[in-house]
Amino acid sequence: MIDPQLLRDNPDAIKASLRTRGADEALVDAALHADTARRDAITAFERLRSEQNVIGKDVAKASDAEKDALLATVKELSQRVKDASATVSEAEELASKALGALPNLVLEGVPAGGEENFVTLREVGSIPTFPGEPQDHLELGEKLDILDMERGAKVSGSRFYFLKGAGALMEMALMNLGMKLAVDNGFIPLIPPTLVKPEVMQGTGFLGEHAAEVYHLGEDDLYLTGTSEVALAGYHSDEIIDLTAGPLRYVGLSTCYRREAGSYGKDTRGIIRVHQFQKLEMFSYVDPADAAAEHERLVSWQEQMLQSLGLAYRVIDVAAGDLGSSAARKYDVEAWVPSQSAYRELTSTSNCTTFQSRRLNVRHRPEKGASTEPVATLNGTLATTRWLVALWETHQQPDGSVRIPEALQPYMGGLSVISAS
RNA sequence: GGAGACGUCGCAUAGUCCGGCCGAGUGCACCACCCUGCUAAGGUGGAGUCCCCGCAAGGGGACCGAGGGUUCAAAUCCCUCCGUCUCCGCCA
Numbered sequence: 001m002i003d004p005q006l007l008r009d010n011p012d013a014i015k016a017s018l019r020t021r022g023a024d025e026a027l028v029d030a031a032l033h034a035d036t037a038r039r040d041a042i043t044a045f046e047r048l049r050s051e052q053n054v055i056g057k058d059v060a061k062a063s064d065a066e067k068d069a070l071l072a073t074v075k076e077l078s079q080r081v082k083d084a085s086a087t088v089s090e091a092e093e094l095a096s097k098a099l100g101a102l103p104n105l106v107l108e109g110v111p112a113g114g115e116e117n118f119v120t121l122r123e124v125g126s127i128p129t130f131p132g133e134p135q136d137h138l139e140l141g142e143k144l145d146i147l148d149m150e151r152g153a154k155v156s157g158s159r160f161y162f163l164k165g166a167g168a169l170m171e172m173a174l175m176n177l178g179m180k181l182a183v184d185n186g187f188i189p190l191i192p193p194t195l196v197k198p199e200v201m202q203g204t205g206f207l208g209e210h211a212a213e214v215y216h217l218g219e220d221d222l223y224l225t226g227t228s229e230v231a232l233a234g235y236h237s238d239e240i241i242d243l244t245a246g247p248l249r250y251v252g253l254s255t256c257y258r259r260e261a262g263s264y265g266k267d268t269r270g271i272i273r274v275h276q277f278q279k280l281e282m283f284s285y286v287d288p289a290d291a292a293a294e295h296e297r298l299v300s301w302q303e304q305m306l307q308s309l310g311l312a313y314r315v316i317d318v319a320a321g322d323l324g325s326s327a328a329r330k331y332d333v334e335a336w337v338p339s340q341s342a343y344r345e346l347t348s349t350s351n352c353t354t355f356q357s358r359r360l361n362v363r364h365r366p367e368k369g370a371s372t373e374p375v376a377t378l379n380g381t382l383a384t385t386r387w388l389v390a391l392w393e394t395h396q397q398p399d400g401s402v403r404i405p406e407a408l409q410p411y412m413g414g415l416s417v418i419s420a421s
Numbered sequence: 422g423g424a425g426a427c428g429u430c431g432c433a434u435a436g437u438c439c440g441g442c443c444g445a446g447u448g449c450a451c452c453a454c455c456c457u458g459c460u461a462a463g464g465u466g467g468a469g470u471c472c473c474c475g476c477a478a479g480g481g482g483a484c485c486g487a488g489g490g491u492u493c494a495a496a497u498c499c500c501u502c503c504g505u506c507u508c509c510g511c512c513a
Contacts (some may be wrong), residue, residue: 042473046482053482056494060441067493074493196501240470361471368452372470 001358002102007031017105020112020320031098034208038088038095043086052081103325104355107292110320110329117319124303125312127336128394136339137389138270140396141167144418147271147388158268159260159275163385167419170404171278171385173411175253178280178305178382182251183299187282191250193230195222200234203360205326212261228252229379232283237360241371245364247286247294251382254279270389272344277385284378285362290352291376295351298380299331302347305382308407311390312336314343328353335390346387349380 007014011032015025055074059067111119128134141147146167152160163171183189201207201223206214215224225231232252241248256279267273282301286294299315306313318330327350334343354374357363365373395403401419409416 039473042482049483050481052493056441059493071493076493078493363470416430 001099001355002105002220003354003358004035004099007035007099011379014102014105017320018103020106020110020114021103021323022321023103027098027101029036031095031102034095034098035090038091041084041088041091045081045088048077048081048084052077069146096415100359103323104328104353106320106323107329107351107353109317110323111317112270112321113319114321115319118316118322119319121315121317121331123312123314124307125310125336127312128338130338130396131398134338134393135396135400136270137392140392140400140402141388141398142269144402144420146170146418149270156275159273159335161271161274163388164413166412168387169412169415170388170391170408170418173408174387174391174412175278175280176409177308179251179253181301181304182249182280182282184397185249187249187251190227190228190232190235190250192225192235192254194225194228194254194257195220195235196225196229200230200237201225203237204230204233204356205324205359206230213255213259215259224257225254226256226258227279228254228256228281229283232281232361232379233377234354236285236362238362240363240365241285241375242364243285243287243375244367247284247290249285250283252281252283254281256384264270271385272389274385279384280382282349282378282380282382285357285364285375286378287364287366288374288376291351291353293380294378295329295331295349297332298349298378302333302349302380302382306333306335306346308385309387309391309405311346311387311394313346318348324350325349325357326352328355335387336394337390338393338396340381344386346389346390347381348386350378352377352379 002014004010007028011028014202017025018165052074055070055077059070059074099278102249111117134379135143138147138149142149144158144166146163146165148164152162155162179189195217198207198221201214206223206226210226216222217224219290229252231254232250235250236248255276258274260275263273265333271277282298284294284298303313303315313333313335316332316334318327318332323330330348330350332345333347333349335346336342337344353376354378357374362375362377366370391405392402395405397403397417401417404416404418
């Protein structure tokens with residue numbers, strides 16, 4: 001949710017932001033009108049309510065004779081208060097809808113335009129070369145017996161899989177490596193629920209543009225989360241947290257579920273796009289003034305991971321039109337996938353500034369005695385199942401085996417190569 | 422799954438039966454000041470969150486797990502939901 005004060009004081013700034021996203025500026029005026037209507041309704045209601053409160057006290061004190069006369073007038077007033085209150089509820093609903101339709105203000109410097117207008121910030125590592133055609137991760141996985149898509153489909157349908165043997169171990173190793181990095185940097189590990197209530201799903205914004213992506217359990221009215229960001233953002237909802245000692249950082253490990261509706265025929269081979277996967281997610285609650293710096297820190301931890309795994313990658317500054325509604329800026333780290341001769345997204349890190357925290361009502365007190373203000377939230381991926389794709393393909397050898405990066409070996413019982421047995 | 426108890430201002434509690442004098446008492450913790458030679462204690466005062474009006478001073482509204490209802494008026498009465506605890510049963 002955008003700052004309603006900013007909407008009133010500087011609607012043009014919000015319009016400018018909408019333009020860089022390629023979104024409709026008319027949303028701003030609609031929100032302004034709804035906000036004014038809401039405040040008018042509140043003022044009218046409160047005036048009546050105040051009157052009712054005063055007379056109510058008189059009624060309590062009045063003698064029996066006076067009481068009857070007072071009750072007559074006050075009954076009529078009571079009805080007007082009720083009507084005014086109903087008007088407020090309607091106006092508030094409309095206003096919050098209109099305000100909620102506004103995406104976050106994009107930060108200065110974010111490239112304007114759509115998906116293709118991203119800016120490459122840097123390319124790191126040398127793109128691997130192979131004597132012949134490199135095998136793709138599915139081929140490698142099946143030959144090495146570490147990935148079984150067929151049985152995944154048999155048991156659960158398309159886009160499901162079994163990771164097996166060293167494949168299963170490697171996924172866990174990846175998570176452990178990321179967990180170590182996070183904990184060393186002061187993150188608090190959390191293993192969150194992956195089923196959440198509608199309010200939380202709503203609050204984190206995933207029922208908006210991503211609604212079709214989300215699994216819903218009708219019987220229990222619970223949602224399966226597509227990322228632990230949902231639970232991590234909800235963790236401190238309706239709380240006033242203490243950031244005087246610096247950012248509050250959590251790292252969540254969870255299974256993620258995505259329906260992948262609308263992606264038929266896209267990435268159908270292997271485990272690039274699947275319904276269920278593991279993800280290790282960083283989540284920071286910070287003072288808004290520190291948000292941009294925290295964003296750089298998150299991306300640098302992501303890069304450390306990629307580097308220690310020997311992957312070639314580029315970091316892109318995602319264009320405004322391709323940002324989620326909560327993000328003010330987003331960096332994707334994309335690793336080179338040899339079979340596709342292309343960079344594919346492995347991580348994403350978003351600075352949501354105070355947008356998410358307003359909706360979830362997470363605040364902090366900048367200093368003792370000061371009034372509360374919304375915190376900034378940021379999130380970023382530290383590892384996912386998809387990383388296996390880049391790892392296997394990048395580290396494949398001419399004999400069809402796969403080298404295990406040194407960083408992962410301690411978490412795999414010292415294993416250094418995966419070969420067909 | 423069955424039976425019952427409970428959910429109040431950071432924590433602990435009073436108030437709910439008998440609706441108005443309760444946005445709400447008390448203790449602890451907290452902040453400021455005072456007092457005491459130190460430790461401990463004592464005294465006085467102050468403190469919640471959100472919203473609306475206002476340049477401000479200030480004024481007003483809402484909030485007693487959540488949402489509805491009854492009433493001129495609800496922490497208090499009624500309903501629904503959520504959560505916690507206890508007992509019984511069942512079982513990974």
